[in-house]
Amino acid sequence: MTLAQIIASLTKGYIKKTGRQPFGLDKLRIKMEAAEKLRQMNKIVKFPQNKSFMEQVEAMKKSGDIVDPNNLKKNDNVLTKEMFQDSNLNKVARDRDRSY
Numbered sequence: 001m002t003l004a005q006i007i008a009s010l011t012k013g014y015i016k017k018t019g020r021q022p023f024g025l026d027k028l029r030i031k032m033e034a035a036e037k038l039r040q041m042n043k044i045v046k047f048p049q050n051k052s053f054m055e056q057v058e059a060m061k062k063s064g065d066i067v068d069p070n071n072l073k074k075n076d077n078v079l080t081k082e083m084f085q086d087s088n089l090n091k092v093a094r095d096r097d098r099s100y
Contacts, residue, residue, distance in 0.1 A: 001041065006034040 010030045060066040
């Protein structure tokens, strides 16, 4: 958003509220408020971080909070017990075995 767009928006709001065009001091206040809004929009706020984003992701993978779907570990009971043979848990293994 540019300064001109902010001024136009504030002017429109002023006209809607008061029913008249801004002039003199009112116009100056609108311009000053627009300049301040523009400064606030361009302000960069730094957040303190102990670790980089990549380090946080690796720590979550290590703790098990994030799981790689291509590297899932399945319990042998799920793969071998009869009650799980038609389960969706074994679908990938069945499809893989059929393709050979």
